[in-house]
Amino acid sequence: MKIMLVDDEPLALQFLETQLHSIGDFKIVGAYQTSRGLMERIKEKKPELLFLDIKIGSVNGVELAASIQEEHPNLPIVFVTGYHEYAVQAFELNALDYIVKPIQKDRLRKTIHRLDTEVQKNASHAPIRINCMPTLQFLQNGETLPVQWRTSKAKEVFCFLLHHAEKPVRKDVLIEEFWVEKEPEKAFTQLYSTIYVIRKTLSASVPGLSLSSANQCYQLHLGDAEVDVMEWRNQLTQLPALTEHSLTSYQRLLREYKGDYFSAEAYAWAESEQRQLRENWYKTATQVGLYLEEQNIVEDAISLYLRMQSDYPYIAHSYTRLIHVYDISGVSGQVVNQYERLKQMLEEEFDIAPEAELVDWYESWRERHMQA
CATH class of the missing domain: 1.25.40 (Serine Threonine Protein Phosphatase 5, Tetratricopeptide repeat)
Structure with a gap:
């Protein structure tokens, strides 16, 4: 397990690291006495657990944790402090645990056990996230799922169905898009074979997704899966007017645009949506840039x-x-x-x-x- 520690007291930081090594095989990916640059360090080191002092110099650890959870909602946080009165605030933030100094081994073991229990409980229920910007990727609990496609055609047809997720797509539309050069009988054979491969792939690697067939149509069902492009488009339409209060929301949305829609795959049928999303991003970025200049x-x-x-x-x-x-x-x-x-x-x-x-x-x- 990769663990990051933040405490402005050098001795407390060293003691916590020593205690952790004494109870398990943990990898300390960072031990810091300041919160400066912590967001970037978390992004770079990708810790699986963060021990955070409730007060780091003049920085309020509770407020810092709230900011961290916005960017890294799946990162468990354990607060460490010498004061009990912050406990309510800590657990309102849905912190994994709250430990009072000096930290005892038995108490630390309970914290690690609680994390293991939470991971096991949530692993099978965690929603799938599907990224399409800039390439197709499946994630669960922040980890990439190793989905193997037997053929590039099966992957592209799946992406086309994902493009029309929760909507019926006629078989003849699929034939026209992917097998127009084939004779009808051979084209339908290719289609049925490809649909079979897609169903087998989803069943083996992404069981939360399913593909139904009715009235000469196929329909991809997402279940509780999240799709980055859908989320991004929805967030864009819900943005308020650009002011000093909404600026961070605009900047966050611009950062979440990781690349053009299916640009790594270069699918011709995706170009229209790709162009529209790109124009929306650039228009928003232009607006934000000019506002930043004004301010x-x-x-x-x-x-x-x-x-x-x-x-x-x-x-x-x-x-x-x-x-x-x-x-x-x-x-x-x-x-x-x-x-x-x-x-x-x-x-x-x-x-x-x-x-x-x-x-x-x-x-x-x-x-x-x-x-x-």
Whole structure:
């Protein structure tokens, strides 16, 4: 089991690590005296259990745990402190346990036993998560399920049915999409064989999903499975107006877009949905970027524009905004860099030059900086 420890008292941190090693074969993937950068450390190290001091310097551990649970809802947290009065707050956050210092081995064993019990109880009931952005992936309890497809055709037909999940898809539509070049008899034989493979694969690896047949149609049933693209689209439609209070929701939604819909598979039938989702993401990112500029949240604006540029390098918007943000930040070298990159991209991809207004601005900017 991978465990992470956070406590601002060095001796307490060392003692907890020693106690854990004395009762089991645990891998301590991090022991920290500060909460700085903890979110990134959790993402990188992927601990299976977090021991968190209730107070880390001036940081409130309960509030920190609430933020951690937003990003990592399946990470069990054990609070460690010298004070009993925080217990109610801790368990309101659905913490796994609450241990008072000095930590005793028997008490620590009970905590680990409680975790084992929770894992066993939830393992068979945990919902399946299906990712389609940027590739098909099945997860349960945060772990990837090893689903093996006998043929690439079976995988693609499943993805097509997933694209139309909970809706009937006519057999002739499937034939037209995947076996149009075959004679009718052979095409239907191929279809039935592929459906058989899909059913066998789901039964062996993802039993929560099922495929029914009725009225010359097939229908994929998701059960309690969650699908990333459906969740993302729903969250987008429910976003409130962009304000300082809703900014984090917008930023979280942008982060949760992990890549274009089935882009790794490059399915032709998915291109329309892929394009729509991409446009929605880019439109939202543009809105957030301009808001960050208005609020002078420069580092976040630069980070967002760099991602836009990396993911969609042939759209000029991110280059021009980075030129502007680097200019007001006084980072002259990056102004030159972004302008030259924009110029090269436009010439190589579209055989055009930057807009005249930007060229005039840049020449004027260079003259000012050469004179300075």
